[in-house]
Amino acid sequence: MEFLDATLQILASTVRLAVPLICACLAGLWSERAGIVDIGLEGKMLGAAFAAAVAAISTGSAMLGLLAGIGVSILLSLVHGYAAIAQRGNQIVSGVAINMLAVGLTAVLGHAWYREGGRTPPVAQSQRFLPIDLPFADQVGAIPVLGGIYKQLLSGHNLLVWLAFLAVPLTWWVLQKTRFGLRLRAVGENPAAVDTAGISVARLRYEAVIICGVLCGLGGAYLSIAQGAGFLNNMTAGKGFIALAALIFAKWRPGPALAACLLFGFLDAMAIRLQGVALPGIGQAPVQFIQALPYVLTVVLLAGFIGRAVPPKASGVPYVKER
Amino acid sequence: MFPICAESLPRSGRPDPGRGRDNSPMTPAIELIGIEKRFGAVHANRNVSLRIDPASVHGIVGENGAGKSTLMSIVYGFYEADSGEIRIKGKPVRIRSSQDAISHGIGMVHQHFMLVETMTVLENVILGAEGGRLLAQGEKEARAALADLGRRYGLKVDPDAIVGDLTVGLQQRVEIIKALYRGADILILDEPTAVLTPSEADQLFELTKALKAQGKTVILITHKLREIMHATDRVSVMRRGETVATLDTAKTNPAEIAEAMVGRRVLLSVGKQPARPGRVLLDVRDLTVTDGQGVTRLDRASFQIRAGEILGIAAVSGNGQSELLEALAGMRSAKGSISVDGVPVDPSRPDATALRALRLYHVPEDRHRCGLVLPFEAAESGILGHHGDPRFRRGFLMDHEAITRDEKAKMEAYDVRPPLPGLRSSKFSGGNQQKIVLAREMERDPAVLLIGQPTRGVDIGAIEFIHKRIIAMRDAGKAILLVSVELDEIMSLSDRIIALCGGRITGERLPSQTDERELGLLMAGVPAEAA
Numbered sequence: 075m076e077f078l079d080a081t082l083q084i085l086a087s088t089v090r091l092a093v094p095l096i097c098a099c100l101a102g103l104w105s106e107r108a109g110i111v112d113i114g115l116e117g118k119m120l121g122a123a124f125a126a127a128v129a130a131i132s133t134g135s136a137m138l139g140l141l142a143g144i145g146v147s148i149l150l151s152l153v154h155g156y157a158a159i160a161q162r163g164n165q166i167v168s169g170v171a172i173n174m175l176a177v178g179l180t181a182v183l184g185h186a187w188y189r190e191g192g193r194t195p196p197v198a199q200s201q202r203f204l205p206i207d208l209p210f211a212d213q214v215g216a217i218p219v220l221g222g223i224y225k226q227l228l229s230g231h232n233l234l235v236w237l238a239f240l241a242v243p244l245t246w247w248v249l250q251k252t253r254f255g256l257r258l259r260a261v262g263e264n265p266a267a268v269d270t271a272g273i274s275v276a277r278l279r280y281e282a283v284i285i286c287g288v289l290c291g292l293g294g295a296y297l298s299i300a301q302g303a304g305f306l307n308n309m310t311a312g313k314g315f316i317a318l319a320a321l322i323f324a325k326w327r328p329g330p331a332l333a334a335c336l337l338f339g340f341l342d343a344m345a346i347r348l349q350g351v352a353l354p355g356i357g358q359a360p361v362q363f364i365q366a367l368p369y370v371l372t373v374v375l376l377a378g379f380i381g382r383a384v385p386p387k388a389s390g391v392p393y394v395k396e397r
Numbered sequence: 398m399f400p401i402c403a404e405s406l407p408r409s410g411r412p413d414p415g416r417g418r419d420n421s422p423m424t425p426a427i428e429l430i431g432i433e434k435r436f437g438a439v440h441a442n443r444n445v446s447l448r449i450d451p452a453s454v455h456g457i458v459g460e461n462g463a464g465k466s467t468l469m470s471i472v473y474g475f476y477e478a479d480s481g482e483i484r485i486k487g488k489p490v491r492i493r494s495s496q497d498a499i500s501h502g503i504g505m506v507h508q509h510f511m512l513v514e515t516m517t518v519l520e521n522v523i524l525g526a527e528g529g530r531l532l533a534q535g536e537k538e539a540r541a542a543l544a545d546l547g548r549r550y551g552l553k554v555d556p557d558a559i560v561g562d563l564t565v566g567l568q569q570r571v572e573i574i575k576a577l578y579r580g581a582d583i584l585i586l587d588e589p590t591a592v593l594t595p596s597e598a599d600q601l602f603e604l605t606k607a608l609k610a611q612g613k614t615v616i617l618i619t620h621k622l623r624e625i626m627h628a629t630d631r632v633s634v635m636r637r638g639e640t641v642a643t644l645d646t647a648k649t650n651p652a653e654i655a656e657a658m659v660g661r662r663v664l665l666s667v668g669k670q671p672a673r674p675g676r677v678l679l680d681v682r683d684l685t686v687t688d689g690q691g692v693t694r695l696d697r698a699s700f701q702i703r704a705g706e707i708l709g710i711a712a713v714s715g716n717g718q719s720e721l722l723e724a725l726a727g728m729r730s731a732k733g734s735i736s737v738d739g740v741p742v743d744p745s746r747p748d749a750t751a752l753r754a755l756r757l758y759h760v761p762e763d764r765h766r767c768g769l770v771l772p773f774e775a776a777e778s779g780i781l782g783h784h785g786d787p788r789f790r791r792g793f794l795m796d797h798e799a800i801t802r803d804e805k806a807k808m809e810a811y812d813v814r815p816p817l818p819g820l821r822s823s824k825f826s827g828g829n830q831q832k833i834v835l836a837r838e839m840e841r842d843p844a845v846l847l848i849g850q851p852t853r854g855v856d857i858g859a860i861e862f863i864h865k866r867i868i869a870m871r872d873a874g875k876a877i878l879l880v881s882v883e884l885d886e887i888m889s890l891s892d893r894i895i896a897l898c899g900g901r902i903t904g905e906r907l908p909s910q911t912d913e914r915e916l917g918l919l920m921a922g923v924p925a926e927a928a
Contacts, residue, residue: 253527253535260513260524267511271525272496387514 078219082226084343089231090301092339093238094119094310097293098317099324099331100245101286107249107326108282109262110158111390113169114150115290116314117176122147122294124180127194127305128187130201130298139201139299140234144291150176151287152280159279162392173314181307194298194305203232203300234296239332241289246328258282262386265393275393290314319372322383341368424487426451426614427472427503427583432481434467441467442478443638449583449631451486454605454615456625456646459635459658460856461826465618468635469585473505474498485583504576505585508592510568514561518554518571519543522578542578550577550607566597573604584608585616590624591854594714595882602628620658620856622651623885634658659858667864670872672892675704677739678876679725679757679845684733684744686720686900694720695731696900702845702876707867709879709891709908711916717900718880719762722849725878726759727752728767738844753782755845758838762849762880768834769822776804776818779837807836812862828859835863839870846870849880864890884913898922 098115105112122143130139150172157168181192188194208229215225249255257278261268265275293313298305316338324330345364352358376383425448434442442464449455459465471478474492482489485501492498498505512521519539528535540556547553554563554570563571569589576584586605590598605615605628617629625632626646634642634657642657655663679702686695695717702708712718724731727749735742737755742748749759761767769778780789780800789800804818811832813825822830831851838846851867852860867890871877881887887894888908895905896919904919 251532253530253532256516256520256524256527256532260516260520263513263515264511266509267513267521267524270495270505270507270511272494272499273525 078222079226080347082222084340084347086226086230087343087346088336088340089227089235090339091342092335093235093296093301094293094313095317095320095335095338096238096242096332097289097296098314099320099335100241100328101289101293102318102321103245103324103326103328103331104258104282104289105286106321106389107262107386108258108279109265109386109388109391109393110155110279110283110286111165111169112154112283112286113166113318114154114172114176114314115286115317116310116312117169117173118147118150118287118290119294119297119314120173120176120180120308120310121150122291123298123309124176124184124194124294124305126291126295127197127298130197131194134198134201136201136203136299139197140203140292140295143295143298144288147291147294148284148287151283151290155280155283158392159276159283162394165390165392177308180305184305184307192307196304197299199303201299202303203234203296205230205232206236232300234292234300237292238296241292242328242332249328254281259386262388265388269393269395279393316368316372319376322385323372323375325383326386338368338372341371424451425449425484426453426486428484428487429468429472430482430484432468432471432483433479434464434471434476435479440638442471445481445635445638445640447633447640447643449614449616451614452609452612453630454609454617454628456617456619456629456632457635458618458620458622458625458632458654460620460858461828463635463658464638465635466587467638469505469587469616469618472498473503473585499579499581502580502582503585504573504579504581504583506569506572506576506587506589508588510572512560512568512571515559517557517559518563518574519556521560521571522556522575524575526579539578543574546574546577549611550604552577552604564597565592566594566600569593569597569601570604581613583614583616585618587618588620589617590619590621595884596713598624622654622857625654626651636660655857663857663861667868667889669868669890672706672871674706674892675874677701678704678737679878680734680736681725682734684721684724684731684735686717686724686729686731688720694900695724697733698897698900698902699733700895700902700905702878704844704874704876705871706892707871707877707879707890709881709887709894710897711884711887711894711920712880712897713920714882716897716920718897719849720900721897722759722762722847722878722880725752725757726761726847749782756841756843757845757847758841758843759847760834760838760849760851762853764827764830764834769830771821771823773822774819775808775813775822775825775833776801778822779804779807779818779833781837783837783841804833807840808833810840811836811866826856827854828856828863831855831863832859835866839866843870843875845876845878847878847880851879851881852883852886853881884916888913888916896920 098119102112102115125146126139126143129142130136154168154172157163158165184192184194211225211229215221249259257268257273261275261278268278269275297309320331320334320338323334345367348359348364349361350358427449429445429447432442432445445468457465470476472483472492474494474497477493483492484490490501492501519536522543523535523539528538543556552570552574554567554574560568560571589601593601608615619625629646632644632646632654633640634654636658682699683697684695685693685697688694698721700708710718710721720729723729724744725735727747730747731744733744735744737752737757740755742752765771770781789796801818805816808816808818813829813832822833825833848867851863855863867877879887879890891908893905894908894916896903896916898920899922903922906916
């Protein structure tokens with residue numbers, strides 16, 4: 075029973091830690107399936123986290139905080155889109171620029187406005203997305219095993235968690251089953267085919283980066299006004315990059331992307347859980363070692379355990395009409 | 398200069414006495430009147446007028462840069478003409494985008510396919526014509542339509558196959574289906590056989606026949622005269638942006654068309670003296686190539702080539718000729734033995750540098766992948782593999798001036814246009830790129846010369862030049878191995894021909910004592926007795 079409890083706790087924490095990864099990973103998926111490489115996921119999430127916290131504090135509304143986060147993230151996406159689509163610039167350079175801009179600007183603005191070394195004051199409970207307890211969680215929780223799963227794993231998540239998980243099947247459905255999805259996939263593989271079919275390549279790609287912005291905004295707002303309560307300097311801490319790794323790992327498909335993000339979330343949860351715990355036969359593992367595990371795993375997996383990951387053929391390549 | 402030019406300049410409305418057209422309507426399927434197009438200083442189309450009969454196959458020939466592609470791009474809405482008129486079934490239309498062209502019933506199969514390789518045939522077909530926000534309904538309709546097209550034209554393709562897994566011939570079929578699915582009545586095929594094997598090309602022309610029988614109009618752009626003679630009803634010849642002649646295919650001949658294309662008489666067959674073979678320069682024994690999957694690609698091939706002799710390899714693509722070239726050129730390991738001018742070479746340790754030191758040079762089949770570095774200047778591409786030559790070096794550094802001077806001289810000797818050594822390799826047309834490669838390998842006094850696909854994607858005028866050069870190399874006492882998908886080329890240039898099938902030598906013939914039919918059987922692996 076104790077083991078089950080511990081397992082459920084780790085799994086529940088896995089879900090919570092995976093949410094920003096899922097958002098960023100899906101954001102990258104939308105962008106890259108349309109042919110725009112986005113290394114700026116990290117920066118967009120950070121910008122969104124900051125904007126969400128600021129807006130929530132000053133308006134007192136979590137929902138307005140979320141919208142502000144999404145708005146800022148879309149804005150950054152459009153900067154990237156303009157550089158990549160209209161100006162046919164180098165997408166890596168533009169993405170890196172957005173990352174640097176976000177780190178610097180959030181710190182500077184945060185310090186200028188709140189004088190707390192770049193962080194925002196704590197966001198009050200009423201200004202955050204709070205856990206939603208599913209009906210009868212306490213009563214059902216008394217049932218062994220199944221009740222525990224219901225109470226600890228499914229219940230008690232905030233709205234953004236549900237949105238992030240719902241975005242996975244939705245992404246799959248739109249990509250596979252709708253006209254928009256078909257065209258978007260095509261534009262990431264062979265934009266010339268889309269162009270000769272009489273469809274605007276630029277428009278499709280802008281639509282994709284906007285969706286990417288929405289999802290990054292969701293992930294950022296989750297960090298500062300749902301999971302956390304306030305913005306901290308560089309609080310994304312590389313999640314945007316882990317999400318990119320998960321995306322490659324998942325070969326740019328939504329289902330596997332979810333699985334990859336959960337795996338990384340699980341490792342994160344284990345890292346937290348195992349800190350200071352003596353492992354049988356090993357003794358107490360150094361915290362740094364456990365914290366490094368997700369990154370080691372990323373390298374090992376990407377280095378060859380996942381088979382060939384072939385990106386969308388036109389990703390990173392600006393489209394130039396050539397006749 | 399060319400007697401039929403003036404007489405056969407197409408004029409709209411000019412009655413055509415050449416054909417009995419008792420039941421066909423006189424309105425052309427598509428008519429171009431006085432099309433003009435300039436790109437800066439380049440006058441790509443000058444007063445082009447063309448009328449194309451409905452339910453016919455109309456060929457458009459011309460050398461690279463003659464304006465065929467520009468003209469078709471105007472018809473398909475990529476460009477707008479500076480002036481002139483397009484009429485479809487007698488009605489003047491404006492075509493400003495591909496969408497306009499599609500809605501007027503014009504479909505185009507591009508030379509480089511416009512397909513999404515990771516998607517299914519069905520998805521490719523409906524892309525841009527999905528019939529609604531959700532795919533399910535459109536996919537159902539397309540599936541039915543595909544089955545129908547399959548029945549009507551013999552265009553069978555599995556709708557659920559991934560396009561990237563299909564052969565090039567089938568991919569082209571998908572392109573045609575795409576156009577027909579969008580309701581195309583006029584189908585433009587841009588150099589459709591450039592990527593096809595001979596049998597796939599034959600299938601394609603069966604299809605154009607079927608399309609014609611169903612009332613579709615096919616415009617075939619090519620520079621292969623054999624295809625024009627084989628597949629078209631009429632043919633228009635373009636040169637320097639103008640239509641210089643429109644001829645009934647049945648009443649013309651390849652020599653006449655070639656002359657109209659180039660503006661001078663062209664020798665379609667190569668005049669050559671009998672070979673005077675000398676000593677053996679290349680001796681190959683039991684050469685066997687096995688690929689990464691363990692499949693035997695070349696099976697115990699043995700032959701000799703003597704000085705002053707051309708040995709041609711007749712084979713359908715993918716029957717071991719590429720592996721043979723690569724093994725001999727030191728690009729791929731093989732078993733067996735090779736000796737170059739009496740010096741044994743170990744084929745299991747391929748070493749292109751050592752082979753070059755023995756003066757075995759190689760004109761690769763794929764000039765884009767192996768022959769040139771496309772972003773390099775022509776002068777740089779022109780010394781690849783010879784960059785160690787002291788003539789091109791100044792101590793530790795490359796002597797750019799010497800390299801440029803050397804390339805300039807080669808360009809003049811080989812009539813490369815434009816003769817600018819500083820221009821990027823990618824900016825030259827196919828024929829001129831090929832000449833850059835040929836000049837590099839031929840001007841270094843080879844003993845053995847391996848030549849793969851010397852005239853793939855090359856203009857008629859340049860083909861003639863290249864053929865003459867190859868014969869000249871032979872007469873200068875070089876041993877030449879020639880690989881080409883063009884059987885005509887093998888027949889006319891070679892002194893001896895060996896046929897390959899499935900990596901095995903299936904026979905050796907003298908060109909004077911064989912014909913295409915017999916070679917075709919050998920290439921298909923039919924035993925010699927039966928052949």
